[in-house]
Amino acid sequence: MPADLAVIGLGPLGLPLAQAAVSAGIPTVGYRTGDESGSLSPAELRRMLSGGFRAATNPAELGRVRTAVICAPTPRGADGGLDLSQVESAARALAGHMRPHTTVLLESPVHPGTTQEFLLPLLEKGSGLRAGRDFHLAYSPSRVDPGNREVTPANTPKVIGGFTPACTESAAAFYGRLTDKVVRARGLREAETVQVLETNYRHVNIALVNEMAVLCHDLGVDLWDVVRCAETKPYGFQAFRPGPGVGGHGLPQDLAGHAGCGLRMVELAEQVNGRMPRYVVQRAAALLNEHGKSARGARVLLLGVTYKADLADLQGTPAEEIAVRLTGLGASVSYHDPYVPTWSVRDRPVPRADCLYEAVADADLTILLQQHRRYDLQGLSVKAQLLLDTRGAAPTGAAHRL
Numbered sequence: 001m002p003a004d005l006a007v008i009g010l011g012p013l014g015l016p017l018a019q020a021a022v023s024a025g026i027p028t029v030g031y032r033t034g035d036e037s038g039s040l041s042p043a044e045l046r047r048m049l050s051g052g053f054r055a056a057t058n059p060a061e062l063g064r065v066r067t068a069v070i071c072a073p074t075p076r077g078a079d080g081g082l083d084l085s086q087v088e089s090a091a092r093a094l095a096g097h098m099r100p101h102t103t104v105l106l107e108s109p110v111h112p113g114t115t116q117e118f119l120l121p122l123l124e125k126g127s128g129l130r131a132g133r134d135f136h137l138a139y140s141p142s143r144v145d146p147g148n149r150e151v152t153p154a155n156t157p158k159v160i161g162g163f164t165p166a167c168t169e170s171a172a173a174f175y176g177r178l179t180d181k182v183v184r185a186r187g188l189r190e191a192e193t194v195q196v197l198e199t200n201y202r203h204v205n206i207a208l209v210n211e212m213a214v215l216c217h218d219l220g221v222d223l224w225d226v227v228r229c230a231e232t233k234p235y236g237f238q239a240f241r242p243g244p245g246v247g248g249h250g251l252p253q254d255l256a257g258h259a260g261c262g263l264r265m266v267e268l269a270e271q272v273n274g275r276m277p278r279y280v281v282q283r284a285a286a287l288l289n290e291h292g293k294s295a296r297g298a299r300v301l302l303l304g305v306t307y308k309a310d311l312a313d314l315q316g317t318p319a320e321e322i323a324v325r326l327t328g329l330g331a332s333v334s335y336h337d338p339y340v341p342t343w344s345v346r347d348r349p350v351p352r353a354d355c356l357y358e359a360v361a362d363a364d365l366t367i368l369l370q371q372h373r374r375y376d377l378q379g380l381s382v383k384a385q386l387l388l389d390t391r392g393a394a395p396t397g398a399a400h401r402l
Contacts, residue, residue, distance in 0.1 A: 014071030063097030095126025141195030161191025207269035245318025247307025296330030304370025
């Protein structure tokens, strides 16, 4: 059966889209743009294959679909900006085989103007077709919350902005097959800037509550109780919670090198969030010292090293810097994570605790970095000599909170 949709980029953005399309009955082909980190369980893969999904290795297959969605990752490059090399590879692979009347959509995180100024010329030059006349072109910010089973593509509104009004309507027709609500932006730049706002909103608010965590500790105030009370306000407040740092695939964008003027608040948020791993290590060293122990030679166990709870994703995890800093202080660092069977930091393997409760009891200090549901924090807090809880997940009074 010929595919109707091509998802180009099978990482954390592309795989959920491909799954949603297959579930909606859309024959889908997937095409990798690089060494992407997205993964499927055997059961999920069987469901997709039985629903009409195929993995393509020949770019010629991309020219046989009506809709192509580019979900290539855009990691931070050496200059601090977004690396568009995989978007470029995806565009070249598609353009060489693209047929008239194809709808091309970009979902990769990009700076405003990228779709028209970067992607469009690649597609037109490679295909000999004209955007807005021979094929449709639109941008839609990806909205994926990994591990959240309540938020699905079907119940998440999809924002779209096209190169022309006709491009917008073509994109709306496609996404209308996947979601209950399509929101039309005025154009490409507006849709791209939605992604910038949504991503930065997360980082700025996490930075605020991280600063509050440091302040509350200095004041002797229970931040977690403050947040609990504040979130009862029915307007003007959304609860965020502090942590050991910020990971994941959504990078903050201050646009300083792109638009000629930066977003100062986003730049400051990056600084605040970037300091949290160091702050965690400082708190760990102080806690050991308070109990008559030195960080040098201390046995420190890290619980949960992924960037998000109940996921096997290490992208941008603050656990890496925390492990490096603890090792630099002379601590003996080990870890436990039910989703990470092996872990290396800067090409050096970190010992994994096989027996969790024995490891917690043996460690001079246990640091909870990620609150996986599999962790019985009540039981672990009883076993631990010292427990530093960076997530506010342990029972009140059972641990030292961030």
